[in-house]
Amino acid sequence: MQPGSNRAEPSSSATNRRTAELFAEHQNGIYRRTDRMFAGLMLFQWVAGIAAALWISPRTWIGTQSRIHFHVFAAVVIGGAITSLPVWLAWKKPGHTITRHVIAIGQMLTSALLIHLTGGRIETHFHVFGSLAFLAIYRDWRVLVSATVVVAVDHFARGVFWPQSVFGVLTTSPWRWVEHAGWVVFEDFFLMISIRQSVKEMHLVSERQARLEAINESIEQQVQARTRELEQTHKQLVETSRQAGMAEVATNVLHNVGNVLNSINVSVGKLSDRLSKSNFGHVGKVAELMRERTADLGDFMTKDAKGRQLPSFLEQLAEQLGKENAFILNELGSLTKNVDHVKDIVAMQQSYSKVSGVTEIVKATELVEDALRMNASALTRHEVQFFREYDENLPDLNVEKHKVLQILVNLIRNAKYACDESGLEEKRLTMRVTNGSDKVRIVLIDNGIGIPAENLTRIFSYGFTTKKDGHGFGLHGGALSAREMGGSLSAQSDGLGKGAAFTLELPYKARNGAEGAIPL
Amino acid sequence: MALGGLWLGTVLIGMYLVLAYANSAGKSGSPPRNWPEASLLRHDSKLPTLVMFLHPQCPCSKATVGELALLMAHSQGRVATHVFFLQPTELATNWALTDLWKESQRIPGVTVQCDYAGREARLFGAEASGETALYDATGRLLFHGGITISRGHSGDNLGHDTLQALLMGNPAPSANTSVYGCSLFDCKQEGNP
Numbered sequence: 232m233q234p235g236s237n238r239a240e241p242s243s244s245a246t247n248r249r250t251a252e253l254f255a256e257h258q259n260g261i262y263r264r265t266d267r268m269f270a271g272l273m274l275f276q277w278v279a280g281i282a283a284a285l286w287i288s289p290r291t292w293i294g295t296q297s298r299i300h301f302h303v304f305a306a307v308v309i310g311g312a313i314t315s316l317p318v319w320l321a322w323k324k325p326g327h328t329i330t331r332h333v334i335a336i337g338q339m340l341t342s343a344l345l346i347h348l349t350g351g352r353i354e355t356h357f358h359v360f361g362s363l364a365f366l367a368i369y370r371d372w373r374v375l376v377s378a379t380v381v382v383a384v385d386h387f388a389r390g391v392f393w394p395q396s397v398f399g400v401l402t403t404s405p406w407r408w409v410e411h412a413g414w415v416v417f418e419d420f421f422l423m424i425s426i427r428q429s430v431k432e433m434h435l436v437s438e439r440q441a442r443l444e445a446i447n448e449s450i451e452q453q454v455q456a457r458t459r460e461l462e463q464t465h466k467q468l469v470e471t472s473r474q475a476g477m478a479e480v481a482t483n484v485l486h487n488v489g490n491v492l493n494s495i496n497v498s499v500g501k502l503s504d505r506l507s508k509s510n511f512g513h514v515g516k517v518a519e520l521m522r523e524r525t526a527d528l529g530d531f532m533t534k535d536a537k538g539r540q541l542p543s544f545l546e547q548l549a550e551q552l553g554k555e556n557a558f559i560l561n562e563l564g565s566l567t568k569n570v571d572h573v574k575d576i577v578a579m580q581q582s583y584s585k586v587s588g589v590t591e592i593v594k595a596t597e598l599v600e601d602a603l604r605m606n607a608s609a610l611t612r613h614e615v616q617f618f619r620e621y622d623e624n625l626p627d628l629n630v631e632k633h634k635v636l637q638i639l640v641n642l643i644r645n646a647k648y649a650c651d652e653s654g655l656e657e658k659r660l661t662m663r664v665t666n667g668s669d670k671v672r673i674v675l676i677d678n679g680i681g682i683p684a685e686n687l688t689r690i691f692s693y694g695f696t697t698k699k700d701g702h703g704f705g706l707h708g709g710a711l712s713a714r715e716m717g718g719s720l721s722a723q724s725d726g727l728g729k730g731a732a733f734t735l736e737l738p739y740k741a742r743n744g745a746e747g748a749i750p751l
Numbered sequence: 752m753a754l755g756g757l758w759l760g761t762v763l764i765g766m767y768l769v770l771a772y773a774n775s776a777g778k779s780g781s782p783p784r785n786w787p788e789a790s791l792l793r794h795d796s797k798l799p800t801l802v803m804f805l806h807p808q809c810p811c812s813k814a815t816v817g818e819l820a821l822l823m824a825h826s827q828g829r830v831a832t833h834v835f836f837l838q839p840t841e842l843a844t845n846w847a848l849t850d851l852w853k854e855s856q857r858i859p860g861v862t863v864q865c866d867y868a869g870r871e872a873r874l875f876g877a878e879a880s881g882e883t884a885l886y887d888a889t890g891r892l893l894f895h896g897g898i899t900i901s902r903g904h905s906g907d908n909l910g911h912d913t914l915q916a917l918l919m920g921n922p923a924p925s926a927n928t929s930v931y932g933c934s935l936f937d938c939k940q941e942g943n944p
Contacts, residue, residue: 288810288903292880294937295839300810301772309765316758333755340762347769350814351904389770 249441254434258370262326265368269334270321272365276341277314280306283348302348313340331366335374338362339381360418367422370429375419383412468693468711471704488573490608495569498562505558510551517545576605592627593635595664595671595737602639603662606647613658615650620663626739628671630716635737638709638720642675642733645705648698649679649731670718670736682724682731690722713737773901776929777879786890787874794890795831799918803834804872805855806880807847809933811903815881816851818898818911820858826918827860830885835866837880837935872935880932885914893917896928903931 284306290297317337320330342358349355359382366374524531524538531538603610603617610617628635643660650658655678663674682690689695691710694703706720713720717738724731786794794800803819805812823832834855836847847865855863866872875884884895894917898910910928917923 287813290808291810292806292808292933294806294837294934295842296937297808301769302810305765305769305772309762309769312758312761312765316754329755333758336759337762340766343766344769347773347904350810351901351906353906385766392770 246438246441246445249444250434250438253437253440257433257437259326261368261370262331266321266325266330266334268368269338269365270318273314273317273334273337273341276345277306277310280310280341280345280348283345287348287350305344306348310341310344313337313344331369331371331374332377335366335378336381338366339378339385342382343385359415363415363418363422367426370426370433372419372423372426375422375426379412379415379419382415386411471708484576484605487576487605487608490612491569491572491576495566495573498566498569502559502562505555505562509555510548511555513544513548514552517541517548589631590629591632592629593632595625595628595673596621598628598632598635599639599662599664599673602636602643605636605640606643610643610647610660613647613651615647615658615660617660617662620661622665625664625666625671628737628739630737631712634712634716635735638712638735639673639675641705641709642735645733646675646677646679646731649677649681652680653678653728653730667736670738673735673737674732675735676730676732678730681727681729682722683727684724687722687724691720709735773904773931775902775931776897777881777932777934779927779930780878780882780884780895781876782882782884782892782895783874783876784892786886790871790874792833792871794886794888796888798828798888799830799893800886800888801830801832801883801914802871802875802886803832803883804866804875804877804880804935805834805836805851806933806935807836807838807849807851809851809880811899811932812851812880813854814899814903814905815883815897815932816854816858817905818908819855819861819883822898822911822914822918823858823860825915829918830860832858832861834861834863835871836863837869837872838865838867840868869935877935879930879934881930882932882935883910883914883930885917894923894926896925897930897932898928899931901931 281303284300284302288300288302291300314337317330317334320327320333324330339359339362342355342362345358346352346355363375363378366378520537520541521528524535532541533539599619599621646660650660657678659678661674661676663672663676665672665674686695686697690697691706692703693707695707696703696705706722710720713735718736719734720736721734722731723734786800792802803815805815819832819834823830836852836855838844838847844865852863855861872882875882877884879897881897881899882895883898885893887893894910894913896910898908898914900906900908908928909925913923913925913928
């Protein structure tokens with residue numbers, strides 16, 4: 232399957248709708264921002280106009296008398312009037328069509344006023360062209376039309392009423408205003424091209440964003456579906472591992488019980504053999520001989536050769552029967568011991584077969600001892616010597632006992648296997664329990680075959696095993712369980728033939744609802 | 752919509768007032784047809800003589816000085832130019848020494864002087880700041896009026912064009928023009944600003 236082949240392709244109609252939404256949103260954002268910008272600009276222009284009037288023409292004179300110049304009133308009152316509605320609309324109705332058109336008209340009227348206030352300076356006429364460029368920020372060509380109409384009407388009206396005020400000469404052509412407006416249209420033309428391109432790009436950006444959103448949504452849905460599947464798989468895996476761990480313990484139990492049963496079988500065989508060869512029958516023969524000679528038992532015991540040997544025979548028989556009795560008692564004692572051992576193992580297994588999730592206060596060393604006990608027979612049979620190195624004053628653990636035991640039983644089993652594989656005569660397993668900063672550390676150190684560096688992390692992967700009859704559940708499940716309990720399981724080895732150390736760290740206190748993601 | 756209409760109406764009325772003010776001319780002067788004998792200034796006997804009367808505080812006259820500078824730049828050596836700044840006797844002597852005075856002084860070929868109590872202005876019949884009169888070498892009046900298009904507005908205008916034509920020896924488009932500037936003299940009945 233190709234990656235993403237099952238990805239739902241967003242429908243074009245939905246994408247088109249979203250594109251239109253995003254475009255409108257983007258456009259509205261530009262309108263609002265530009266409205267605000269012009270509101271600030273127009274307020275600034277108003278103040279600047281007043282300042283210009285006060286600077287250039289503060290007073291008008293009649294001989295030696297003066298009064299405030301008309302331009303100052305014009306800057307304050309007319310400038311304020313021009314500024315008022317655009318600013319109010321930008322404040323109250325930002326983004327509305329009427330707002331930007333009123334702003335465009337107001338801006339052009341401001342140009343006209345400023346031109347007058349500055350004495351018709353040519354430089355101030357640049358305000359008209361600058362304002363058109365600013366208005367292009369709206370990316371709405373209609374706004375430029377409104378502004379241009381104001382300029383054209385202004386020139387036309389002034390050309391009609393005061394022709395010299397616009398064109399400088401009284402004898403100007405009545406169509407001169409068209410020429411002036413034409414220069415404005417000239418700028419408009421290029422600004423409109425720019426606006427058209429900008430709007431096109433905005434549309435493209437919106438379309439891309441809409442597609443991206445649709446793809447993201449699709450991916451998000453897939454991720455959620457995959458996450459659900461992974462969670463399900465994880466649960467199954469945890470359950471499988473737990474069951475595998477239980478099976479591991481059960482196998483160990485059965486293995487140990489089997490070993491003890493062998494001993495019991497041997498004892499029973501010995502007893503049967505001993506009983507079948509017992510001299511107990513001689514007692515009957517002596518009794519029968521004495522019954523036959525009841526009449527002359529005294530003569531028989533004193534004069535007959537057999538009779539005279541009878542007491543010493545009975546003494547030897549009693550001695551032999553005593554030995555047999557001792558042997559049988561000894562074997563029976565062994566049998567009882569072995570049967571008790573079986574009972575202990577079964578009882579231990581039952582104590583660890585409790586429901587998962589229940590934590591108990593336990594001592595780490597007791598768990599280690601239980602695990603050793605369950606493997607004791609196997610370790611002895613495989614001639615693995617085990618040593619204990621326990622710190623004193625170890626804190627109690629609040630953990631799920633059966634999980635810890637599963638891990639330890641599995642680690643001991645692996646150590647025994649590793650020792651067998653090493654071929655060494657002296658097989659050693661050290662159980663070290665130490666007190667960490669906030670955890671108890673249980674380290675199993677063997678001098679077995681060791682682990683190659685490349686396998687140090689792989690050994691915890693699901694299904695990874697180096698044993699012929701292994702299934703790859705043990706360490707994986709152990710690591711999962713350790714993680715679930717807020718601890719960890721790790722391995723160290725200097726390589727093949729150099730032994731290995733497995734460290735199980737368990738927190739003092741139970742992890743609250745701990746069942747995080749297991750990155751294995 | 753009504754609000755928009757009200758706004759537009761208010762603004763248009765305001766702009767109309769601004770334009771109307773800008774195009775309201777000052778009181779026209781009435782210079783004598785011949786150079787006044789009582790004037791302390793003698794006209795040039797070889798060149799035309801241009802006299803201009805300015806109110807030193809008039810903001811509109813800045814444009815007039817600008818136009819004069821342009822005219823002088825195009826008429827080097829063709830005219831003797833004298834600019835008179837009103838200096839009322841009751842005011843401090845530095846009242847006339849404004850930026851306008853300094854700008855006028857900087858124009859090559861222009862002689863700037865104070866017109867105490869507006870004596871010369873009265874002799875030449877000037878009423879508003881910016882009044883300009885051109886006399887030929889014989890002392891005959893050729894032109895009088897303003898050399899700006901409106902109050903305080905520089906740019907091509909009939910007065911400037913007429914003076915330039917006369918100095919170049921070409922036919923004059925007009926004999927007189929409106930003057931846009933402050934009144935030189937206190938006069939309640941003038942009604943000008």
